Amino acid sequence: MRSLTTVGTLLLLSLLPASFAVKTHDWKTCSQSAFCRRGRALSERARATSNWKSPYSIDPASIAISPEEASLSASVKSSLYPDIKFQLDLKVHEDGVVRVRMDEVDGLRKRYDEAASWALVAEPDVSKSIKWQVGKKDVRATYNGITVTVAFEPLRIALSRSGREEIVLNGQGMLHMEHFRTKTPAVEETPTPEGETPPEEQVQKVVEVNPRAWFEGDEDGWWEETFSSWTDSKPKGPESLSLDVNFPNHGHVYGIPQHATRLSLPTTTGENPTFTEPYRLYNADVFEYEASSTLSLYGSIPLMYAHSKHSTVGVFHAVGSETWIDVAHPTEKSSHSHWISESGIMDVFLLPGPTPSDVFAQYARLTGTPSLPPHWSLGYHQCRWNYVSSDDVRSVQKRFDEENLPVDVFWLDIEYSEEHKYFIWDKKNFPDPVEMMKDVEAIGRKMVVIIDPHLKRTSDYPVYKKASELEVLVKPPSGQGEYEGWCWSGSSSWVDFFNPKSWDWWKSLFKTTQQGDNWSWVESSDNVHIWNDMNEPSVFNGPEITMPKDNIHYGGWEHRDIHNINGMLFQNLTAQALVARSDPPKRPFVLTRSFFAGSQRISAMWTGDNLGTWEHMAVGVQMVLANGIAGMSFGGADVGGFFGNPEPEMLVRWYWVGALAPFFRAHAHIDTKRREPYLLDEQYKSIVRKVLRLRYSMLPVWYTAFRETSVTGVPVLRPQFVMFPQDDGGFPIDDQYYIGSSGLLVKPVVQQGVTETTVYISDREPYYDYFTDRIYRGEGKHVTVPAALDQVPLFIRGGSIISTKERPRRSSPLMKSDPYTLRVALNNNGAAQGELYIDDGETYDHRKGDIVWRSFQAERIKGGKGLRIASTDLAARHPDEAVDGVALAKYNKKNEFANSVSKVRVERIIVLGLPEKPKSVKLEGGAALVWEFIPGVSAQGQKYGGPSKLIVKDPDVSVVSDWAVLVE
Structure with a gap:
């Protein structure tokens, strides 16, 4: 299919890894990241020293308590840095969540402290009913059976319920906030009188501007760091934050998406670890990612849950910089984690639970619930890179209708635009975009068109020209001019959405009527919605295929400080633009690849550039579950895999998987064979038709589930531990799930040649096969069920009433x-x-x-x-x-x-x-x-x-x- 691409696209494809296979050397390991090396070294030294204790302590005389605001503040000192000042603040919210902040005071520079302002939906209300008790060794806050204990020396913060410790910060003494310092000259020559030979010890002396703690080691990557051919200048020096977060009575931890791994997070340290690398949170454009890896992917949510029979608790760390997290399970009933972030303050929220529903609600009150999507967006989406012309779109729609295959949305990838100047149609292939849209809309359908964040640097592109005039583009390390990198548009610049001057201008671009002298997208309609891709941001000639960390954003902040937040702002402003373009406003649909805590308030996400393999089909289910419990309920994996040419059996199984996920889209790479479902042989096509009709018949179930999550924050897809939190047999299960509160249990088939499989049933209720009505009972056991290619294990739990619409239609609005x-x-x-x-x-x-x-x-x-x-x-x-x-x-x-x-x-x-x-x-x-x-x-x-x-x-x-x- 290369013949369909433009010459520009072919040139840019040559910049990418050969054959699109994942090249692990394109992304850092912990040992190649200086601040991660330093953080892990601290952990190793702590474990190797029998009498290790944290150097941080609270000055009891500095403690100030405000009962009216349920808050505590205190000075924190380090025995290793007596001249460096830190401040600890602790607040208890109305719902019992505890916020713990620590920052350097009167330092040489300011640490980035705005991550929470982007993640939180509002500043939380504090409790008015906390009992405080100050002792000689600690201070305690007690409420609703919970005690928060702040020990003075060493500093240790523990949340306990009924005398049992649930969450402990700095329990292993790995808290380390690298303070700001001045750059040290390497050596200073000692003057010697002419003709004299100085003593050997006077030849040179090291200028001790920055004394180091014994555990810090050498100045490892403090001021400059090289990876491959790129050098990061690090003008602020070392500023990383390490913190151990332990769950002494919880054997399973979940969350910190996005990673291609099990829902219950495997170990990365200790004896026989599953992985040797920490889980990395650093939004990255990873081609053909591995199906089992801690490698960072497109989104980052620094949220971890811990679960046991007794309770579910959580920790949300509002940090937007690159973060590495080690996970260990020293016993079957305890879990440890070590968080290492490159920059930012400590801003940790302790979510006390005690049930899964409670902890989801607590996180949702902080960062918002998923938005209620437009109903049509729960239908089937048909996409590929690329439908190459207006006539191609019309032809695809016609074939869907001829084969009685329902579909709601047709998508256009990057080739719709002239030289990848987004918003500008390639009139050679799309001469009549508005008429094309009307043809799609006539049957109640919608279109989604891609808008990527990179702007082609050319004076005949009005979007770039205006952004440049407004001075709202990301700047290079010098802070002057515009950063230039390469992406699909060739030479490109990126809008800095942290700059408020960009907001109204960006929203004006999506207006479908001319706005005075300002350019707007008049060749569009209110039924066109948007796909924000490449917003990590992806930069083909940048370090780790992204933007240099020493680039400058609004406020003088470096890109390193806000990297993981960056993509969310692009998605957020695009969604606001869609709302603002019509009166009365309509709900927007914006698909994003990059995301952060709070992105769920905006719209949907997908799991990125997966492969057409059975392994990727399986891990896609696990990833959608992990994203869901971290707030991103409206998610899915591309049906068929983005890369490759799946055989019919795999493609049919993948349609079953997609139809029973919140976001249901088929997508494919430009080099793959066309694989629209109407191209399948009849025996497979008829099954896919059955799958699509099942999805449409169940739209009332999906929409009702989304209403619930839009209010409660409980995910649309619910893993076994969420539904049955006291059944430890279900805690590690991540290959089956429930849809909302409907009582529907799904076990997707993700292996080749399967004719039967097993389903785990926790309770005593009967489970009715959705298609045959057969009854299955388990009560803490796996049961064997049929799973031929033309069926999927789907069950109605006894005690449930399911609402469906059974009449086939071409699109959901017609229903x-x-x-x-x-x-x-x-x-x-x-x-x-x-x-x-x-x-x-x-x-x-x-x-x-x-x-x-x-x-x-x-x-x-x-x-x-x-x-x-x-x-x-x-x-x-x-x-x-x-x-x-x-x-x-x-x-x-x-x-x-x-x-x-x-x-x-x-x-x-x-x-x-x-x-x-x-x-x-x-x-x-x-x-x-x-x-x-x-x-x-x-x-x-x-x-x-x-x-x-x-x-x-x-x-x-x-x-x-x-x-x-x-x-x-």
């Missing part, structure tokens, strides 16, 4: 008026419940209460053997609840949206697990209904049987009304 089917899967007590949330799926009217939010319950009729299935209004029952973070106090059940769907009905109710055939089925207070009963099949000693099935045909009840069906 708005379609009726619902309710699947009622009874539990061991003969009961079930479920929810359905709907709104217009596009505007922000849901925030003013224009919604439908229903509860479905199935309960035994008192005094009898019958069943009552009812629908009630959840929004009316819970006015203090919220949608998308906004309370429903103004909710009116006859709101405008509810009226618009009042004729949408429930067309079928399926009840699984009734103990016997009913005598009658009728509406409560109404007429008898048409129904069919299929008796169950005994398991006869097998692991599964077939439950009874009651099918109630067309009860003719509205989805917005209260009603009840009586089964007697």
